[in-house]
Amino acid sequence: MTGGERVGLRDVWDYIRAKGDPRLRRQGYVSNGVGLLERYRRAERFWEPHLENNRQALREIAAQLAGANSQQPIANSQARGGTLLVLGAGRLLDVPWRELFPLFARVVLADADGAIVPHVERLVAGAPGVPKPLFEIGDVTASVVDAAAWAEHTIRAAGSASSAAQALAEGFERAGAEQPPWARTYADVRLVVSTNLLSQLGYFPRVHVQTAFRKRFGEPFAEHERAAESLERYFDRVRARHIADVASFKKAWAYVSTDVEVLAYELTAPAAGITSAPAPANGGVELNARGDVEFAWPVKVEKCDDPLHGQRVKDLWPRGAKVGPPRRWAWHIIPQGSEKGYLDRGRVHVVEAWVKLPA
Secondary structure, eight states, X not given: OOTTSOOOHHHHHHHHTOOSOHHHHHTTHHHHHHHHHHHHHHSHHHHHHXXXXXXHHHHHHHHHHHOTTOOSOGGGOSOOOSXXXXXXXXXXXXXXXXXXXXXXXXXXXXXXXXXXXXXXXXXXXXXXXXXXXXXXXXXXXXXXXXXXXXXXXXXXXXXXXXXXXXXXXXXXXXXXXXXXXXXXXXXXXXXXXXXXXXXXXXXXXXXXXXXXXXXXXXXXXXXXXXXXXXXXXXXXXXXXXXXXXXXXXXXXXXXXXXXXXXEEEEESSOOTTTTTSOOOGGGGEEEOTTSOEEESSOEEEEXXXXXXXXXXXXXXXOTTOOBOOOXXXXXXXXXXXXXXXXXXXXXXXXXXXXXXXXX
């Protein structure tokens, strides 16, 4: 299957035979992984600028790891060894794995979607100098899947929406963010990567809780403000823990990119053939000098959301972590006309990327 094709039988088969904690499938992690692959294939030309921004940043780190003064190609560099840890690895769309993987003795790919295993194994099979990846399939936070499962049980056991909301609020207020195994298993990490993950750490647990609550009581979970806000503050702790754990590899490089703003827009004038014509520069969206998104078509921004609940990545890095200035760009994740329900509208994410240097 080429990059331009949509999800096919092989992807469906990967989904069917995916292994791992059954709660991951029930909470939507596995089906979303396949759905994300289909979304990418529908809008590959619009995604490519975003993906290439991540790849280029990682190539720059790879050049530093290989030795800036080395005359050898990166893949043949003698400066290899240690562990590469990729969190939320997915299908490696934004990871330049051919250049990056040969620099390491061990490559560990952590993700909640077990269907990535056969996909990645096919992808890297036979590539010269590439170590066989190790897969850590599970909850990369070591807590949000448990929290969502507990919330589902609490909702089922409650006699009313108000009693469920009170129990959920109290539970989420007590919930701590655990240290995941990846943060303490590998002592020789030279690079840890977290791309498009930070903003997603609470996404599936939130949807799972909202869906379970609505099905049980027939009313939105968000209407119970204390419970809903307690859940979001718990996710705040999870995100802070994630950055702290990434930064805990003091002698390693780290690369973190994440959505920091989500814009929904609607076309204000007909623009036929957008998805069939060649994609404009940067997928038709870019940030101006003020940091605002500018579009190649006449649009009206209908909604602007903060996927980090008011947190700023720069404030999450621990004191003493040596980080460079962030890079920012716009990602046209759903161009208008690319999906059912988006015929005259679309969605853009503003992305922020950070590099932590080794101590």
